[in-house]
Amino acid sequence: MSVNRDTVDDGVVVHLPEADPKRQETVLRNVANLLRALGPDTVVELVTHGPGVELCTGETGLADTVADLQQRGVTVCACANTVAARQLAESDLLPGVTVVPSGIAHLVVRQRQGWSYLRP
Amino acid sequence: MSVNRDTVDDGVVVHLPEADPKRQETVLRNVANLLRALGPDTVVELVTHGPGVELCTGETGLADTVADLQQRGVTVCACANTVAARQLAESDLLPGVTVVPSGIAHLVVRQRQGWSYLRP
Amino acid sequence: MSVNRDTVDDGVVVHLPEADPKRQETVLRNVANLLRALGPDTVVELVTHGPGVELCTGETGLADTVADLQQRGVTVCACANTVAARQLAESDLLPGVTVVPSGIAHLVVRQRQGWSYLRP
Numbered sequence: 001m002s003v004n005r006d007t008v009d010d011g012v013v014v015h016l017p018e019a020d021p022k023r024q025e026t027v028l029r030n031v032a033n034l035l036r037a038l039g040p041d042t043v044v045e046l047v048t049h050g051p052g053v054e055l056c057t058g059e060t061g062l063a064d065t066v067a068d069l070q071q072r073g074v075t076v077c078a079c080a081n082t083v084a085a086r087q088l089a090e091s092d093l094l095p096g097v098t099v100v101p102s103g104i105a106h107l108v109v110r111q112r113q114g115w116s117y118l119r120p
Numbered sequence: 121m122s123v124n125r126d127t128v129d130d131g132v133v134v135h136l137p138e139a140d141p142k143r144q145e146t147v148l149r150n151v152a153n154l155l156r157a158l159g160p161d162t163v164v165e166l167v168t169h170g171p172g173v174e175l176c177t178g179e180t181g182l183a184d185t186v187a188d189l190q191q192r193g194v195t196v197c198a199c200a201n202t203v204a205a206r207q208l209a210e211s212d213l214l215p216g217v218t219v220v221p222s223g224i225a226h227l228v229v230r231q232r233q234g235w236s237y238l239r240p
Numbered sequence: 241m242s243v244n245r246d247t248v249d250d251g252v253v254v255h256l257p258e259a260d261p262k263r264q265e266t267v268l269r270n271v272a273n274l275l276r277a278l279g280p281d282t283v284v285e286l287v288t289h290g291p292g293v294e295l296c297t298g299e300t301g302l303a304d305t306v307a308d309l310q311q312r313g314v315t316v317c318a319c320a321n322t323v324a325a326r327q328l329a330e331s332d333l334l335p336g337v338t339v340v341p342s343g344i345a346h347l348v349v350r351q352r353q354g355w356s357y358l359r360p
Contacts, residue, residue: 130352132348146257146290150344153321153342153344153345154342154344154345154348156342157341157342157344157345158342158345158348158349236347236348236351236352236357237351237357238255238344238347238348238357239255239359240257240344
């Protein structure tokens with residue numbers, strides 16, 4: 001995706017603050033369903049912070065599903081505050097994960113751009 | 121309600137993805153409070169998907185409260201993906217339930233129209 | 241803060257309906273992170289209702305953190321419906337807590353003004 005997301009006004013941010021693998025799996029399935037329903041060009045960012053960041057380290061065992069969604073254009077974001085608090089290195093994150101300065105603030109920034117918000 | 125919801129720009133979508141009867145009861149009470157506070161003409165859609173669809177089958181024992189809210193103009197929606205995955209027939213759903221193609225996508229479609237989003 | 245919030249169009253409402261102290265602590269930390277990331281002038285209202293109101297009575301042991309956020313301009317709101325249902329007096333609430341007629345409706349009123357919504 002070479003889309004400049006800062007000019008998109010109809011994207012979707014999906015909020016994932018939890019580490020439970022079952023819940024994370026559900027959220028990833030929700031994102032896949034969203035793309036199927038709204039079309040493959042839908043701009044979606046999955047924003048993890050707090051324990052939710054374990055999606056981005058692969059700790060919850062969902063690396064393959066993450067990679068699949070990324071290949072379909074979904075941006076998977078990890079919160080820099082959480083990354084720092086957990087003393088994670090860039091190399092601890094799955095390939096292609098985008099680090100945003102603050103996960104919670106990013107969810108607001110996107111809504112201010114006009115994006116929809118989902119908390120599955 | 122003969123309102124064409126596709127032209128409404130100040131409705132409210134309420135997101136219910138969970139099956140726990142206590143939580144579902146709380147969500148239904150929240151919707152009733154919302155109507156009381158914002159006025160009976162407020163357009164509200166309660167969108168269930170995943171385990172949340174058990175509200176729409178009556179499995180969680182809340183059929184009477186659902187009927188009461190419907191009578192007051194609330195649309196109760198079930199996700200077609202979930203309905204298919206659970207092999208439910210139209211006749212398994214409570215009277216008046218609206219099936220939407222994708223629950224998660226519907227929540228985005230409404231926000232894009234200008235509706236507010238609540239995840240109780 | 242002498243800001244008239246009814247004219248603000250880029251505030252943030254944060255939704256807290258739960259009483260679990262660990263979750264409440266997380267939500268308060270999220271709000272602090274939000275202010276740090278978006279700047280101290282960001283208008284934030286933390287809206288509690290149902291069991292979430294226990295934040296506002298101090299029952300969950302977070303009075304100091306609440307006071308700290310209030311000092312930084314965050315409005316902490318309790319739902320009047322919940323306050324009445326729990327037979328709370330004004331004096332049962334922490335100093336500076338704002339009582340709104342309906343917590344759930346307030347979240348919609350703010351979104352209609354253009355505010356972002358977070359459900360941590």
